[in-house]
Amino acid sequence: MDIILIFISAAIVNNFVLSYFLGICPFLGVSNKTESALNMGLATTFVMTLTAAATWPVWTYVLVKFNIPFTQYVAFIIIIAALVQFVEMFLRKSSPDIYRAMGIYLPLITTNCAVLGLALFMVLRNYNYVQSIFFGFGTGVGFTLAMLMMSGIREELEFADVPPVFQGISITLIIAGMMALAFMGFAGLIRG
């Protein structure tokens, strides 16, 4: 039961992008086309799930056991960087088109604050291993959801009559604000 709660909490109620404002740069940068937004979301979900799966053992069996929790940022960043590198190799081999469409935003997952934020929240909230994996996966799903909604709206926006001063990034940020406002409706449904 608590696994489902953690998943829904991470994906919708406490959505990392729209409630915590983490991982905004790909949210604005890669959301102009639904296809690349979906691929970015999937890649980030993959990295997030693996991050949760890899950082939890390192945290529990290395950092806590040897009493060196002060190295957590370094350890987590190294793990995240290695995972992103792996995703990049994998994508380059399996689908070069997606690799090209994501461009610089793919390596930027390394410093995506949502991914590090996920690892830190996981430690802070004392999740066990299964909970951590579902937390990571839920966060990724929430990120993908936000990306998809944004890209859908932005694609429709191409045909809308936007006043000249709002065109481009300003209307995008206004929409992001409205989406965050809409997600405020979920606030408080689930704790944590």
Place this chain on the structure above:
Amino acid sequence: MTGDIVVISVASMGGIGAALSLFLAYADKKFKVEEDPRIEGVLQILPNSNCGGCGQAGCRMFAEAVLVGKVPITGCVAGGQAVVDGLAKLLGVEAQKANKIVAVVLCHGGEKEALKTGIYKGEKTCVAANFTSGEKACSYSCIGYGDCVEACKWDAMAMNDNGLPVVFHDACIGCGACARACPRFIIEMHPIEHKLFNYCRNKDKGAVARKVCKVSCVACTLCVKDCPQEGGIDMIENLAVLNYEKCLQDTDAPIKRCPTKCLLYGEEEKMTKAFYYASLKKPAA
């Protein structure tokens, strides 16, 4: 005790790093991407200026696309005949004639012709000035702060003394950077065969357009009647629009009766780089 912590942290960080690098080294072997060795050869032929004129994201993308046949070998507009010949030889296909494309500035309403009704004191770039209506009364005209000239990497454009950009017909390689830089979309890319242009983009009714500029298209339809080919010129939204598929461009007949002389024939090819700089030295009488 303090020494222990140092040793332990160094060892754990090193251990994590070593484990991850082993994993990545294995993954690199497993997911190695074989690249087409001909890409390097194609890149040596291409101009490598990454101008974007071909529509790809750079010369490397073009090289990859041309090897799989996604784009024709004439796709590189910047390279001209030499690149087309080189690619034809390398790829073993028939040599073709290169498409030469040049930029055309479709506004002749400069300082002398256009009516000015405003004072603009902001940033002197067209993109910024386009948020206001600019200095000129015509809201379709060239703003005249030279974003296009700034965008041209080939030294093929200049602002003339009338406050209008000119394209040097011989120097323009057709990358289209100027057309993308213009916030009012008055620069179009045309094949070199096109000679007849309507140098006005004002879509207002004739009486309104005439008030704001001496060389505006007033939609009188005389050129439509005078064009020897049926349907060669259409009147769309108070503008004479050339239908380059039908209008054969072989005669200057349509421009003869144009009351405002916004329709001109063979004007572009006069403006070569040498001609422009010669005209700067000797001001026209």
